[in-house]
Amino acid sequence: MKLVFATNNHNKLKEVQSFIPKSITLLSLEDIGCFEDVPETQDTIEGNAIQKAAYIKTHYGYDCFADDTGLEVDALNGAPGVYSARYAGEQRNSEDNIQKLLKNLEHSANRKAQFKTVIALELNGTQHQFTGICEGEITKDKSGDKGFGYDPIFKAEGYDQTFAEISLDEKNRIGHRGKAVQQLVDFLNSI
Template identity: 35%
Template sequence: MSRVLLATRNRKKLGELQRILGDQVTVLGLGDVPEFPDEPEIGATFEENAVAKAVQAATATGEISLADDSGLAVDALNGMPGVLSARWAGRHGEDAANNALLLAQLADVPDDRRGAGFVCALALAVPGAEPVIRRGEWRGRIVREAGGSNGFGYDPLFVPAESDVAGDGRTSAQLTPAEKDQLSHRGRAIALMLPDLKLALGL
């Protein structure tokens, strides 16, 4: 069976990609390959960080590798937290602290100016070849109180435009996994990347 390495230890991201790719491909995470040193994320853009992670993983393991860098861009904060999304409150991956800080920063921002978008840059690195980059975006708005327990990161604060169109106002964390896979920034980036990935895997 074909396999691809997703350069992450985030089990939810791994599960998300496995659901989208189905049974044709086995998705490996960093915990499934010999350990190699993680280089710090120092890119100024999502694309720079994604390419660096994918190339590092492919070079270290010899595996066809995918890496994403994703985050939340809030209009009222001039596109921040952006590439700093995972460590917005100071330490990497502390979702509750990141969410609390974001809500505090937007406390005085009126509802009609709380637009935001999730962004995902996805890079594919095949050993010996130039990396391929695809970008997915998911527009919506930031609510005043968290809602839902699905997903991770800023999902409980983000109401996608599709929820507003449907009139239910559900946050990303209140969507089913199948709904989120279809709509999300990561799902869109993966959909754009699928032809490149299938070609690389010989599918």
């Protein structure tokens, strides 16, 4: 089976590839010649995942899955949420996003947050969704150099280290994307 993962983010591709069974050939957008920005214009994480998967199926004809992830912070009423990648502006700069988030939480004692990933799968004319959530908190300072995005300031519940300080295997085991991908893999193995 060939499946397209609708992403240009090589970090995400690497994370997800470690889960996918060898019987499935995982293709990137680059592999199918898709170099345009796939639309993400919905106002929910679920909506963006569905929109991206449907776009690839409609325009390229491949069975595919797409994900969207957001960091939802309690003290900010769920922000940055669906706007996590562009929180500090259209330049989509992780460092800018981190600094804006830390500044917005500067005087907040409530640091509770969760990462949420939704995967939408378009397979044989049917759509499926899988959701992974990892609860935790936002640290006051950056720590670690692994991972990407908000990883240097997010500590999963029960952990003393940020996502940027733990191994990729550990992050995949406890993290939001890993949980959603495992549901996807379990589904694919069951058909």
